[in-house]
Amino acid sequence: xxxxxxxxxxxxxxxxxxxxxxxxxxxxxxxxxxxxxxxxxxxxxxxxxxxxxxxxxxxxxxxxxxxxxxxxxxxxxxxxxxxxxxxxxxxxxxxxxxxxxxxxxxxxxxxxxxxxxxxxxxxxxxxxxxxxxxxxxxxxxxxxxxxxxxxxxxxxxxxxxxxxxxxxxxxxxxxxxxxxxxxxxxxxxxxxxxxxxxxxxxxxxxxxxxxxxxxxxxxxxxxxxxxxxxxxxxxxxxxxxxxxxxxxxxxxxxxxxxxxxxxxxxxxxxxxxxxxxxxxxxxxxxxxxxxxxxxxxxxxxxxxxxxxxxxxxxxxxxxxxxxxxxxxxxxxxxxxxxxxxxxxxxxxxxxxxxxxxxxxxxxxxxxxxxxxxxxxxxx
Numbered sequence: 001x002x003x004x005x006x007x008x009x010x011x012x013x014x015x016x017x018x019x020x021x022x023x024x025x026x027x028x029x030x031x032x033x034x035x036x037x038x039x040x041x042x043x044x045x046x047x048x049x050x051x052x053x054x055x056x057x058x059x060x061x062x063x064x065x066x067x068x069x070x071x072x073x074x075x076x077x078x079x080x081x082x083x084x085x086x087x088x089x090x091x092x093x094x095x096x097x098x099x100x101x102x103x104x105x106x107x108x109x110x111x112x113x114x115x116x117x118x119x120x121x122x123x124x125x126x127x128x129x130x131x132x133x134x135x136x137x138x139x140x141x142x143x144x145x146x147x148x149x150x151x152x153x154x155x156x157x158x159x160x161x162x163x164x165x166x167x168x169x170x171x172x173x174x175x176x177x178x179x180x181x182x183x184x185x186x187x188x189x190x191x192x193x194x195x196x197x198x199x200x201x202x203x204x205x206x207x208x209x210x211x212x213x214x215x216x217x218x219x220x221x222x223x224x225x226x227x228x229x230x231x232x233x234x235x236x237x238x239x240x241x242x243x244x245x246x247x248x249x250x251x252x253x254x255x256x257x258x259x260x261x262x263x264x265x266x267x268x269x270x271x272x273x274x275x276x277x278x279x280x281x282x283x284x285x286x287x288x289x290x291x292x293x294x295x296x297x298x299x300x301x302x303x304x305x306x307x308x309x310x311x312x313x314x315x316x317x318x319x320x321x322x323x324x325x326x327x328x329x330x331x332x333x334x335x336x337x338x339x340x341x342x343x344x345x346x347x348x349x350x351x352x353x354x355x356x357x358x359x360x361x362x363x364x365x366x367x368x369x370x371x372x373x374x375x376x377x378x379x
Contacts, residue, residue: 031057031064038070042077050074065105072097072114079121083357091118109135113148123211123288125155125203136165143172147179154186154206157199162186162206185363192366200263205366209359213264213287215299216277220267222369223376228274228306236260236283256285276302293346294333294356296365300345300372301336307376313339325352345371 038053051074057067075094079087095118101111112135119128129152136145150165166186169179185206193202201221204214219225235253237260254260255272256279262268268285271277276299279285291299298314305313315335322329327337337354340346345368348354 029060031061031067034060035064035066035070038067039073042070042074045077047074047078063104065101065108065111068097068101068104069108069110069114072101072111076114076117091121094118107138109139109142109145113144116148116152120152120155121209125152128152129156129158129161133165136168140168141172143169143176143179146172147176147182150186151182154182154189155203157193157201157203157206159186159190159202188363192363203362205362207362209290210362210365211288211290212277212285213259213262213268214362215291215296215360215365216271216287217264217267218365218369219276219299219303220264220270222366222373223303225270225274225276225303228276230273231275233272234283255279257283259285259287262287275306290359291365292357293354293360294327294331294337296360296368297336297340297346297356298333300368301339303372304339304343304375308379323352324348324354327354327356331356340368343371343375345375 034053034057038050038057041047041050041053051071054067054070054074057064057070061067072094075090075097079090079094082090095115098111098115098118101108102115105111112131116128116132116135119125119131129149132145132148132152136142136149139145146165146169150162150169153162153165163186166179166182169176170183173179185208189202189205192205196202201217204210204218207214210218233255235255236257237254252265253269254265255269259265259268264287268277268287272279272285277285301314305311313335317338318329318331318335320329322331322334324337327334331337333356337346337356341348341354346354346364
């Protein structure tokens with residue numbers, strides 16, 4: 001799904017709310033006008049110019065909350081095109097700005113919405129939902145508040161609350177593209193997860209960037225991974241064996257240092273046991289780290305390779321000419337991508353781009369794993 005954009009509504013509302021003229025200022029030299037200008041630059045991805053405009057607002061009034069929120073949105077937008085430590089650093093800078101905005105104005109709605117969005121990116125959808133809901137309740141006519149309340153509710157698999165909040169957003173503006181996109185995503189998630197009661201699991205279908213734990217849950221629950229050979233792995237906690245006469249504490253052994261309390265613990269363990277997924281060298285699994293399309297293709301191809309006993313499946317075609325415009329044939333994931341695209345598990349676009357570094361959306365991931373399931377039914 002396309003990345004959600006910060007709508008025109010934001011800078012218009014900020015201008016109306018905060019555009020009062022201070023004594024001695026010209027009509028065009030107010031904190032509010034500079035914030036409005038900053039958001040125009042942001043819409044055009046002119047990040048340096050946007051920050052400069054927001055900083056001019058702060059120079060005029062260092063307590064002007066909307067200016068700090070504006071800078072936070074610049075960092076948030078930049079993070080969408082970044083990866084690794086760069087992305088993490090931008091998200092950290094964004095949340096610092098949103099915290100400053102709320103520190104100067106506890107009722108700063110856009111600071112709350114922005115921080116909720118960062119929380120989603122960092123895997124803390126539950127607290128994001130609370131913050132977005134609070135923003136929406138403070139101003140029931142605020143489109144962004146209702147929209148992001150609905151999105152955060154969807155990200156924790158609460159379909160009823162997501163439906164209610166998005167209904168409010170639809171009443172405010174039924175033609176807004178972000179509202180319609182969220183509606184469509186919720187409808188698709190409901191269809192894919194029909195009959196599923198586990199909110200953590202059904203939230204996967206709604207999320208537009210799934211994490212490593214989400215992928216582990218999908219593969220472990222949708223496929224019969226017990227068919228794959230188990231292997232000995234290092235345990236970081238819980239009993240690995242309960243001897244005769246020894247009490248069964250009910251504790252579950254875990255094979256990475258950061259998953260002991262995770263809702264998908266057993267699924268992650270199974271993926272590690274079968275060799276489908278690996279902890280990192282330091283013992284961590286990073287369950288909330290987002291997966292891109294090439295990484296997801298590697299997982300799907302690995303399942304096929306292990307199940308069918310075809311070890312060359314993941315490398316076949318790497319010595320030829322690439323059929324994609326954005327993936328070279330000697331790319332480490334090329335064989336896996338070919339295996340997936342030729343079997344209908346994932347697809348390239350009509351122009352021949354696979355977009356390997358784009359994050360994998362929940363709807364695409366669920367459909368992909370279920371396609372793998374159909375293929376493996378013949379083995």
